[in-house]
Amino acid sequence: MTMVIGLTGGIGSGKTTVANLFADYHIDIIDADIVAREVVAPGSAGLKAIEDKLGSDILLTDGNLDRSKLRAAIFSDNTLKDWLNGLLHPMIREKMQADIQQATSPYCLLVVPLMVENNLQAMTDRLLVVDVDEQTQIARTTQRDGVDAEQVKSILAAQASRQERLDAADDIINNNNDGAQLSSQVATLHQQYLAMCQQQPS
Structure with a gap:
């Protein structure tokens, strides 16, 4: 290990x-900021859940998450912020664990x-x-x-x-x-x- x-x-x-x-x-470097972007990349379950919740307006024209729109949405709504954290934090943790398992450096x-x-x-x-x-x-x-x-x-x-x-x-x-x-x-x-x-x- x-x-x-x-x-x-x-x-x-x-x-x-x-x-x-x-x-x-x-x-090997596992960076939470990069993992956080990966779990909401186009085609991910994370992005689909956010789109289902907030509608396709939350996406940029290229299919990526519109981060500034999302920030604005959660800034004024604590329940939405809690929902988002509840969705993404476990996904981020799971992906970090998987990346740790795959590390090959000492x-x-x-x-x-x-x-x-x-x-x-x-x-x-x-x-x-x-x-x-x-x-x-x-x-x-x-x-x-x-x-x-x-x-x-x-x-x-x-x-x-x-x-x-x-x-x-x-x-x-x-x-x-x-x-x-x-x-x-x-x-x-x-x-x-x-x-x-x-x-x-x-």
Whole structure:
């Protein structure tokens, strides 16, 4: 059984950058954001259920889900949001489990932005948190997404606090500084994880 390392961090912490550094070591990456898109891809049961519930207006002309329309629909309707979460969360979890089963690297990385909030670390053997201070998160996200600082602060408020994530972590990567430091932290953890895999009963 492949060892599963959960990777999480708040918005703007650099999860993708860290995941890509692990991918350079040929480690399989299972990304919840990608899985979430796959379970509502054209032809999927997820998309059919959403279309049955909300009508074909929820689709783009190419048959894909109109995400901005869906966001607008659930924004003003909590019961719809709960219905959608109830539909998609089990599908996402099931697909992530299937992807973990198919991983061929010594360990795999399960990247979930809201891992701690949704208690998904139960799916992992260890939890790796990418940690940055709030100022850095705000600066990076405003720059990356072209949004204002207030919007980023409201997203931060809706996520687990920095301390809650650190309390749940087995391993921590500090990403306040430059890329060279990040690479060396990933290199060290990669070696640690490989050593742990060798100790695991096969």
